[in-house]
Amino acid sequence: xxxxxxxxxxxxxxxxxxxxxxxxxxxxxxxxxxxxxxxxxxxxxxxxxxxxxxxxxxxxxxxxxxxxxxxxxxxxxxxxxxxxxxxxxxxxxxxxxxxxxxxxxxxxxxxxxxxxxxxxxxxxxxxxxxxxxxxxxxxxxxxxxxxxxxxxxxxxxxxxxxxxxxxxxxxxxxxxxxxxxxxxxxxxxxxxxxxxxxxxxxxxxxxxxxxxxxxxxxxxxxxxxxxxxxxxxxxxxxxx
Amino acid sequence: xxxxxxxxxxxxxxxxxxxxxxxxxxxxxxxxxxxxxxxxxxxxxxxxxxxxxxxxxxxxxxxxxxxxxxxxxxxxxxxxxxxxxxxxxxxxxxxxxxxxxxxxxxxxxxxxxxxxxxxxxxxxxxxxxxxxxxxxxxxxxxxxxxxxxxxxxxxxxxxxxxxxxxxxxxxxxxxxxxxxxxxxxxxxxxxxxxxxxxxxxxxxxxxxxxxxxxxxxxxxxxxxxxxxxxxxxxxxxxxxxxxxxxxxxxxxxxxxxxxxxxxxxxxxxxxxxxxxxxxxxxxxxxxxxxxxxxxxxxxxxxxxxxxxxxxxxxxxxxxxxxxxxxxxxxxxxxxxxxxxxxxxxxxxxxxxxxxxxxxxxxxxxxxxxxxxxxxxxxxxxxxxxxxxxxxxxxxxxxxxxxxxxxxxxxxxxxxxxxxxxxxxxxxxxxxxxxxxxxxxxxxxxxxxxxxxxxxxxxxxxxxxxxxxxxxxxxxxxxxxxxxxxxxxxxxxxxxxxxxxxxxxxxxxxxxxxxxxxxxxxxxxxxxxxxxxxxxxxxxxxxxxxxxxxxxxxxxxxxxxxxxxxxxxxxxxxxxxxxxxxxxxxxxxxxxxxxxxxxxxxxxxxx
Numbered sequence: 119x120x121x122x123x124x125x126x127x128x129x130x131x132x133x134x135x136x137x138x139x140x141x142x143x144x145x146x147x148x149x150x151x152x153x154x155x156x157x158x159x160x161x162x163x164x165x166x167x168x169x170x171x172x173x174x175x176x177x178x179x180x181x182x183x184x185x186x187x188x189x190x191x192x193x194x195x196x197x198x199x200x201x202x203x204x205x206x207x208x209x210x211x212x213x214x215x216x217x218x219x220x221x222x223x224x225x226x227x228x229x230x231x232x233x234x235x236x237x238x239x240x241x242x243x244x245x246x247x248x249x250x251x252x253x254x255x256x257x258x259x260x261x262x263x264x265x266x267x268x269x270x271x272x273x274x275x276x277x278x279x280x281x282x283x284x285x286x287x288x289x290x291x292x293x294x295x296x297x298x299x300x301x302x303x304x305x306x307x308x309x310x311x312x313x314x315x316x317x318x319x320x321x322x323x324x325x326x327x328x329x330x331x332x333x334x335x336x337x338x339x340x341x342x343x344x345x346x347x348x349x350x351x352x353x354x355x356x357x358x
Numbered sequence: 359x360x361x362x363x364x365x366x367x368x369x370x371x372x373x374x375x376x377x378x379x380x381x382x383x384x385x386x387x388x389x390x391x392x393x394x395x396x397x398x399x400x401x402x403x404x405x406x407x408x409x410x411x412x413x414x415x416x417x418x419x420x421x422x423x424x425x426x427x428x429x430x431x432x433x434x435x436x437x438x439x440x441x442x443x444x445x446x447x448x449x450x451x452x453x454x455x456x457x458x459x460x461x462x463x464x465x466x467x468x469x470x471x472x473x474x475x476x477x478x479x480x481x482x483x484x485x486x487x488x489x490x491x492x493x494x495x496x497x498x499x500x501x502x503x504x505x506x507x508x509x510x511x512x513x514x515x516x517x518x519x520x521x522x523x524x525x526x527x528x529x530x531x532x533x534x535x536x537x538x539x540x541x542x543x544x545x546x547x548x549x550x551x552x553x554x555x556x557x558x559x560x561x562x563x564x565x566x567x568x569x570x571x572x573x574x575x576x577x578x579x580x581x582x583x584x585x586x587x588x589x590x591x592x593x594x595x596x597x598x599x600x601x602x603x604x605x606x607x608x609x610x611x612x613x614x615x616x617x618x619x620x621x622x623x624x625x626x627x628x629x630x631x632x633x634x635x636x637x638x639x640x641x642x643x644x645x646x647x648x649x650x651x652x653x654x655x656x657x658x659x660x661x662x663x664x665x666x667x668x669x670x671x672x673x674x675x676x677x678x679x680x681x682x683x684x685x686x687x688x689x690x691x692x693x694x695x696x697x698x699x700x701x702x703x704x705x706x707x708x709x710x711x712x713x714x715x716x717x718x719x720x721x722x723x724x725x726x727x728x729x730x731x732x733x734x735x736x737x738x739x740x741x742x743x744x745x746x747x748x749x750x751x752x753x754x755x756x757x758x759x760x761x762x763x764x765x766x767x768x769x770x771x772x773x774x775x776x777x778x779x780x781x782x783x784x785x786x787x788x789x790x791x792x793x794x795x796x797x798x799x800x801x802x803x804x805x806x807x808x809x810x811x812x813x814x815x816x817x818x819x820x821x822x823x824x825x826x827x828x829x830x831x832x833x834x835x836x837x838x839x840x841x842x843x844x845x846x847x848x849x850x851x852x853x854x855x856x857x858x859x860x861x862x863x864x865x866x867x868x869x870x871x872x873x874x875x876x877x878x879x880x881x882x883x884x885x886x887x888x889x890x891x892x893x894x895x896x897x898x899x900x901x902x903x904x905x906x907x908x909x910x911x912x913x914x915x916x917x918x919x920x921x922x923x924x925x926x927x928x929x930x931x932x933x934x935x936x937x938x939x940x941x942x943x944x945x946x947x948x949x950x951x952x953x954x955x956x957x958x959x960x961x962x963x964x
Contacts, residue, residue: 200521200735218765221764
């Protein structure tokens with residue numbers, strides 16, 4: 119096959135990423151957070167650093183949005199490429215990739231749902247394993263709803279039947295939105311439970327059982343909530 | 359660090375600005391004009407740019423390019439339905455539009471580069487130093503190809519483009535610095551060819567863009583076209599002539615439509631007068647503001663949907679917006695202001711000149727990059743979702759729209775067939791489900807070592823930098839080896855083509871400078887001939903016949919040199935003429951002084 123379009127060269131960035139504990143520039147030990155204390159060069163955010171650590175927050179699910187924003191702004195002033203124009207190419211590359219990581223970290227932690235999904239992924243493995251699924255008790259109802267939705271899409275919107283279907287769908291949408299809110303309030307309770315457990319910091323077998331319970335329930339609720347959220351959005355878009 | 363200027367490369371007008379004592383200022387020309395019309399004309403003496411080129415719109419329409427920004431980063435198919443409005447020849451080669459001017463074809467970045475060069479020269483003349491670095495603004499809703507094309511234009515013009523920034527966010531920087539604006543603001547930017555809406559949070563020097571939306575093909579040009587269509591139809595009905603087939607008259611109609619639109623922002627009615635070709639006389643009509651408004655209201659309303667989407671994406675309602683700021687010449691239209699006020703429920707304002715505010719903001723960003731301003735930081739977003747083609751012609755999003763930039767996403771790729779050595783990747787931008795409804799940005803082939811199916815693991819990183827421009831890198835996760843990827847842009851110049859254009863630009867730079875000097879020398883010569891002839895007619899009787907003859911000879915020599923191609927010869931003959939007419943001027947001055955000072959000579963007075 120055609121090999122002309124690509125070429126390989128030794129990757130300096132990989133070496134940079136490995137050198138978390140050692141400054142990529144002067145090889146001295148880095149004890150500071152993001153800058154080498156000896157040569158004051160910016161250091162790359164390690165691949166192993168999770169978003170909580172990156173933003174300097176503990177792994178908790180209730181975060182103060184004001185404090186999060188303040189930290190994001192502070193680190194943006196630290197890493198943004200705007201402030202590295204006069205620096206070396208290597209420092210510019212680090213600044214760019216650090217700023218990208220920081221932006222992803224803030225975007226993830228800012229939203230309580232994404233924050234919880236991310237924490238689940240950290241604690242239990244890939245977040246992509248969370249498949250969206252309908253809550254068992256709503257399964258029949260949702261199947262019927264999909265049929266009504268299909269019927270409405272193919273019907274004449276201005277006919278009597280169209281009006282009737284639209285009213286039904288509207289009622290359904292409201293019911294699902296209430297259900298979603300319920301789930302979100304349950305989730306908030308689980309978030310609080312998680313934070314309390316972490317704050318206690320006990321390593322007992324009881325604490326482990328509690329931890330697994332919270333994570334399991336959170337995973338199910340998040341999956342159901344996303345499922346319902348998708349349907350609500352679909353409904354809103356169709357009858358808008 | 360060398361000085362960095364800020365440039366607003368507009369559809370209709372362009373400006374260059376710089377920082378002076380902590381405040382941004384627009385660079386004027388010798389006559390004090392701040393705007394350079396974004397017009398390039400090919401004349402018998404070469405290419406000219408700006409005000410002098412604008413005069414050729416009606417004289418020489420086939421060879422005068424305007425609104426080239428509408429073609430940046432586009433293919434011919436994208437602009438098919440508006441080609442009829444442009445008198446110059448537009449074709450396509452290699453996925454890039456080419457504009458024919460005389461014997462040569464130019465890509466839109468090359469035409470834009472000529473405008474940038476003009477701005478560069480203007481700044482150099484004004485600031486008395488060489489300018490090589492710039493921040494250039496683009497509409498916030500510009501996609502990757504359009505941004506890349508703008509960057510290419512800068513390179514071709516001999517400018518290092520340190521940053522591409524979005525026009526509405528540039529405006530917010532100017533407001534933040536000069537008006538100390540704080541809180542949540544909406545910047546409504548309606549220019550000559552594009553519309554943008556950006557919603558920002560301004561807090562403690564951080565300018566965080568929450569959402570942006572827009573239409574890169576919606577501006578004052580579209581309003582003018584509605585008027586042009588109306589006038590053409592009326593001329594056909596009343597005078598039985600199709601002005602559409604006379605490119606020069608079409609430009610007259612277009613300029614008259616634009617002028618009427620502008621006048622109706624202040625007046626309630628205006629007179630239209632258009633001289634017609636083929637002795638068909640003159641078309642006149644009265645146009646009222648009401649008539650204009652009912653004609654263009656549909657176009658103006660098209661700006662409202664992007665505003666609503668941006669608000670929704672930002673998670674805000676109109677009442678959350680503290681201030682609405684207007685940018686761009688089209689926001690002078692009263693109906694625009696009225697619609698914006700209705701939508702946001704508050705009176706919009708434009709305390710800073712809407713024509714200049716974008717360039718001023720670009721200068722502020724330039725100052726941030728050069729380390730002058732350290733307390734302000736702009737956190738902008740990518741306006742469009744970025745994704746790749748997956749099975750079944752569906753786009754899979756990797757970076758969602760309104761994600762803060764720099765932004766990156768990683769995707770793992772593997773093989774489906776044993777021994778497969780490449781994976782084709784198609785990068786897209788847009789919000790639609792299907793590949794065909796989105797913008798194709800680029801394609802590339804990922805190199806994979808020949809191994810059993812599913813064994814290779816290649817991680818591809820898509821990175822959108824602070825300019826909103828994409829770069830792609832790949833790493834083989836098994837070996838840790840990275841590969842550089844040469845991306846073939848779907849709608850853009852290849853790197854080699856840009857390099858060739860930069861070379862050409864330097865090669866022709868000497869030629870261009872010469873052409874410019876020639877034009878200037880000719881203009882100066884004309885002016886000198888005119889004043890000397892006038893002096894001779896008025897005061898020729900005060901000098902000897904020999905002297906008067908000498909002046910006449912020198913005059914004819916300047917006139918002859920003016921028709922030549924060498925500016926140095928023109929200047930030399932002009933110096934001769936000035937020498938020959940020196941005594942005449944002294945005598946004239948004496949004569950006029952004598953009249954006012956009752957017989958005293960110059961030497962007596964001084």
